[in-house]
Amino acid sequence: MKNRAAIIESVDLISADVVGLAKIIFEFSELSYEEYKSAETLMDFLKGKGFSVESPAIEELPTSFIASYGSSGPRVAVMAEYDALPEIGHACGHNLICTTSIAAAVALKNSGAIDEAGGTVVVVGCPAEERGGAKRVLVEKGVFDDMSAALIIHPASMSTGFDISYALKTFSVEYFGKAAHAAADPAKGVNALDAVIQMFNGISAMRQQLPEKVRVHGIITNGGQSFNTIPDYSSAEIGIRALTMEEVDEVSEKFRRVVEAGALATGCEFLLKQTEQMEEVYVNVPIARLLDKNFESVGEETTPRTYEQGVGSTDVGSVTHVLPAIQGYIDITGGKDIPTHTKEFASCASSDYGYKAMLRAAKAMALTVYDLLSDQSVLKEAVDYFEERRKEF
Ligand SMILES: [Zn+2]
Numbered sequence: 001m002k003n004r005a006a007i008i009e010s011v012d013l014i015s016a017d018v019v020g021l022a023k024i025i026f027e028f029s030e031l032s033y034e035e036y037k038s039a040e041t042l043m044d045f046l047k048g049k050g051f052s053v054e055s056p057a058i059e060e061l062p063t064s065f066i067a068s069y070g071s072s073g074p075r076v077a078v079m080a081e082y083d084a085l086p087e088i089g090h091a092c093g094h095n096l097i098c099t100t101s102i103a104a105a106v107a108l109k110n111s112g113a114i115d116e117a118g119g120t121v122v123v124v125g126c127p128a129e130e131r132g133g134a135k136r137v138l139v140e141k142g143v144f145d146d147m148s149a150a151l152i153i154h155p156a157s158m159s160t161g162f163d164i165s166y167a168l169k170t171f172s173v174e175y176f177g178k179a180a181h182a183a184a185d186p187a188k189g190v191n192a193l194d195a196v197i198q199m200f201n202g203i204s205a206m207r208q209q210l211p212e213k214v215r216v217h218g219i220i221t222n223g224g225q226s227f228n229t230i231p232d233y234s235s236a237e238i239g240i241r242a243l244t245m246e247e248v249d250e251v252s253e254k255f256r257r258v259v260e261a262g263a264l265a266t267g268c269e270f271l272l273k274q275t276e277q278m279e280e281v282y283v284n285v286p287i288a289r290l291l292d293k294n295f296e297s298v299g300e301e302t303t304p305r306t307y308e309q310g311v312g313s314t315d316v317g318s319v320t321h322v323l324p325a326i327q328g329y330i331d332i333t334g335g336k337d338i339p340t341h342t343k344e345f346a347s348c349a350s351s352d353y354g355y356k357a358m359l360r361a362a363k364a365m366a367l368t369v370y371d372l373l374s375d376q377s378v379l380k381e382a383v384d385y386f387e388e389r390r391k392e393f
């Protein structure tokens with residue numbers, strides 16, 4: 001009990017610093033892969049608080065980092081995101097994700113809770129969530145190999161330790177035709193725009209036969225160069241989502257035939273490439289329950305996560321497939337149903353209410369990490385739950 005109170009007090013003691021940090025990151029609003037100033041500022045803060053910092057975490061991601069404090073024993077990761085969106089800045093509230101994790105880690109150190117419990121708290125600086133799914137690369141390069149568990153808390157319109165997310169694969173499609181004057185010699189052309197339109201119509205027809213809770217959506221990124229020339233080139237980006245990767249793969253196979261049909265119908269050549277992949281989040285229920293309990297203990301009311309609240313995809317999914325991990329949510333809107341990726345949500349991410357909510361999230365996160373490090377049976381329950389599911393992967 002002594003340590004729990006000390007952890008909460010430690011978050012309060014650094015609250016002004018951490019809110020200041022969140023405001024700076026909000027102002028930077030750097031895009032995926034370009035978060036140099038943000039990463040630098042966060043690392044400086046952690047160095048100043050006595051963390052040992054490695055940067056980059058892996059060569060492939062220059063804006064990634066690892067900051068740790070502790071001794072031998074289990075290593076629990078708290079993940080930091082700090083990328084923003086074009087035009088609308090921190091409309092996903094990632095300025096609050098990084099500061100939640102950092103405040104939790106620093107409070108665990110300052111309170112003496114880590115020294116007492118043993119083990120290590122590791123802040124993993126994860127760039128490029130919005131575009132690129134960089135956590136998958138961090139996972140592939142082994143950054144999480146020596147971690148026992150991992151947590152992240154994302155801003156939202158509700159608070160919970162649970163998540164639902166889609167598995168996602170994205171594709172680029174290109175069609176190659178033959179140019180010709182659209183009025184003088186149309187019969188000599190092979191129309192790449194027609195091919196991509198055929199593909200979109202094919203997707204629309206396919207949609208009727210798709211199972212529930214599957215999403216196929218995209219845009220035409222190149223539909224030709226001038227109206228009076230038969231387009232010899234067209235391209236599109238398509239995303240396919242379902243609640244499991246298995247289902248995504250089944251739909252992807254149908255999609256491949258639809259792409260081929262566009263080429264066949266028009267006489268174009270085509271090139272289909274997978275560009276990105278995000279696994280579905282596999283919620284570690286014991287850790288999610290623990291976070292819910294700790295939310296309640298710091299006065300944050302939790303609500304169940306439901307499909308109807310809206311579901312997206314996240315690269316946190318990749319992490320949840322290799323170790324016990326969760327993505328929780330913190331209400332920064334005061335319960336108002338304000339969707340992420342909007343200007344209104346960006347306002348919440350830099351509001352007094354949002355900053356106070358971030359501090360409550362940091363307390364609940366720190367308490368959860370403390371539970372995992374200080375009580376071996378708690379960590380064992382999380383690991384057992386993970387191992388059970390892994391048999392099915
Ligand atoms: Zn987002």
Ligand SMILES: [Zn+2]
Pocket residue numbers: 092093094129154
């Ligand atoms: Zn986000």
